[in-house]
Amino acid sequence: MAVTVQPSGLRLDPEPGETVFAAAARAGYRWPTVCGGLGTCRTCLMVVDDGRENCSPIGDLEGEGLDALKEPRDGVRRLACQTHVAGDVVVTKRGVNPLQAAS
Numbered sequence: 001m002a003v004t005v006q007p008s009g010l011r012l013d014p015e016p017g018e019t020v021f022a023a024a025a026r027a028g029y030r031w032p033t034v035c036g037g038l039g040t041c042r043t044c045l046m047v048v049d050d051g052r053e054n055c056s057p058i059g060d061l062e063g064e065g066l067d068a069l070k071e072p073r074d075g076v077r078r079l080a081c082q083t084h085v086a087g088d089v090v091v092t093k094r095g096v097n098p099l100q101a102a103s
Contacts, residue, residue: 001013001014001054001085001086001087001088001089002088002089003020003023003085003088003089003090003091004088004089004090004091005024005046005091005092005093005096006049006090006091006092006093007092007094008096008097010029010096012024012027012029013027014084014085017084018084019037019080019081019082019083019084020046020080020081020083020084020085020089020091021033021037021044021080021081021083022037022081024080024096025037028098028099028100029096029097029098029099030095030096030097030098030099031044031080031081031093031095031096032044032093032094032095032096033081035081037081038081039061039062039065039079039081039082040065042065042068042069042079044079044080044081044093045069045071045077045078045079045080045093046077046078046079046080046083046091046092046093047076047077047091047092047093048075048076048077048078048083048089048090048091049090049091049092050088050089050090051085051087051088051089051090052075052076052089053087054085054086054087054088054089055075055078055083055084055085055086055089056082056083056084056085056086058073058075058078058082059082061082062078062079062082062083065079065082066079078091080093
């Protein structure tokens, strides 16, 4: 299973039970956030362009966040720190960058 992040085209390979946000961190990418992946800041909001059926159901914490952002719970917009995947997914999130510049 893979998560392709647009517009950069980077690929993440989440491990079972790992969120999109955690997979990015493990792979050495900074995913924009304020709360560090706790589900409270909602800054990690991403658009799921393809593979919604491969995303975990929206849980209570994520649902509260989507409600606060006035986003529908239709699976198009998800919090990366709360979303697990079980197959290939394509998402859009600007600002996902390597943690350190290559030397």
